[in-house]
Amino acid sequence: MNPEGDASPAAGDIALESRGVGHGFGAKAVLFDVNLKLRRGQFLSLVGPSGCGKSTFLRAIVGTHPPRAGELRLFSAESGDEGKVIDAPGRDRGIVYQQYSLFPFLTARENVAIGPMLDQTSLAFRCLRRLRWRQLRREQWRAAGDMLEKVKLADAMNLYPHEMSGGMRQRVALAQAMIMKPEIILLDEPFGALDEATREDLQYMLLSLYEENQKAVRQGNRPPYTLIIVTHELNEAIYVGDRLVGLSQFWDWRKEGHAAAPGATVVYDKPTPVFDTKTARNFERFTAQREEIRRVVFEPAPPCDRHQHVVYWREQTAR
Ligand SMILES: Nc1ncnc2c1ncn2[C@@H]1O[C@H](COP(=O)(O)OP(=O)(O)OP(=O)(O)O)[C@@H](O)[C@H]1O
Ligand SMILES: [Mg+2]
Structure with missing residues (x-):
């Protein structure tokens, strides 16, 4: 036991x-x-x-x-x-807090895409392997869009946090956590x-x-x-x-x-x-x-x- x-x-x-x-x-x-x-x-x-x-x-x-x-x-x-x-x-492990944890200067989609962008590539990679970096960015951008659709924010992808309601910001925060799988x-x-x-x-x-x-x-x-x-x-x-x-x-x-x-x-x-x-x-x-x-x-x-x-x-x- x-x-x-x-x-x-x-x-x-x-x-x-x-x-x-x-x-x-x-x-x-x-x-x-x-x-x-x-x-x-x-x-x-x-x-x-x-x-x-x-x-x-x-x-x-x-x-x-x-x-x-x-x-x-x-x-x-x-x-x-x-x-x-x-x-x-x-x-x-991903965490979502009561207080919004979004970057104020990024749109909903950028907020969601930034996690995998920073995670999957180093600065050297971004400078030296530009083509592959561009392709990865396209994939991450699409994945961020899919994730925002999942949390029912398909129409709000280009909004900045100050343009969103509290509920929308929490949806973005959840998408931010989920995209990292x-x-x-x-x-x-x-x-x-x-x-x-x-x-x-x-x-x-x-x-x-x-x-x-x-x-x-x-x-x-x-x-x-x-x-x-x-x-x-x-x-x-x-x-x-x-x-x-x-x-x-x-x-x-x-x-x-x-x-x-x-x-x-x-x-x-x-x-x-x-x-x-x-x-x-x-x-x-x-x-x-x-x-x-x-x-x-x-x-x-x-x-x-x-x-x-x-x-x-x-x-x-x-x-
Ligand atoms: N960094 C810290 N330094 C000292 N004490 C702390 C620290 N963080 C939390 N505590 C204390 O630990 C205890 C548990 O805090 P915690 O925030 O985990 O509670 P909680 O169950 O989440 O409460 P709430 O429901 O109010 O959010 C509290 O007595 C708190 O004062
Ligand atoms: Mg608590």
Whole structure:
């Protein structure tokens, strides 16, 4: 049995594994013994009280703040079954923040194309192999256009960030991440600054990416998108993901013999219902799960047994 209380999923199915990850700043403990196996093609929603360490966990996956304890492993076609320990940022992980991260002096299309342009060529290459550089640029330009069509911005390719709405900028930011074809995309409250209608459009867009995954799997192909989304909105968390993980500092650490709170850990890990783009949103259906998450993840007292609601893989194995 592993810490998630189950038989292990098949190695090739896993995109990311967090093994006993701990983190903190100075004497302040933030994360403790975070264990998680993320399936390739999964859309995992991550929730938890403000300040519990959700962004810290994403930054550890991005590689800018590697964990203080334990390890994070990323699995790709190249890395094989053992995966590769994350210890620095890399193009195999993309992140989208709440605050827009676009270059203000580039159009939508240029913003999306610039990542692969800088990634695939060096300055020397650009100077010395001009013809090949020009051909590559044409390919990247076309790919950026295709990506913007995918995020429904076909008509806005030539706009600058200041000419776009908040929702459009977040779509460009997502296209920017997706064009690099990362193994995993991290979204840190990506829709937090948007109004409700725009937010709904973007949730819908995530569902359409999930449907692309399902189609790829049906055809025997690798699902193209694996995603972790941090959100404060529980309805959104249940709606856009197929699995919900709750991080919380409110768990019964005294029972495990700690003298002081060791940090937030996974206290909730369950599947969520999968929705499609053809059915209207209906948050009434989420009520029971929403209440359970509120009680287990967000309420300080009484502290819960941290393993009781961590059953995702056990349920998958039992199916
Ligand atoms: N660079 C830093 N130096 C010191 N403390 C930090 C640093 N970054 C984060 N922290 C602290 O670590 C804890 C976790 O922060 P983090 O931003 O990961 O929380 P969060 O769950 O993302 O919160 P929110 O939901 O409000 O975004 C907080 O107490 C925060 O003050
Ligand atoms: Mg945060």
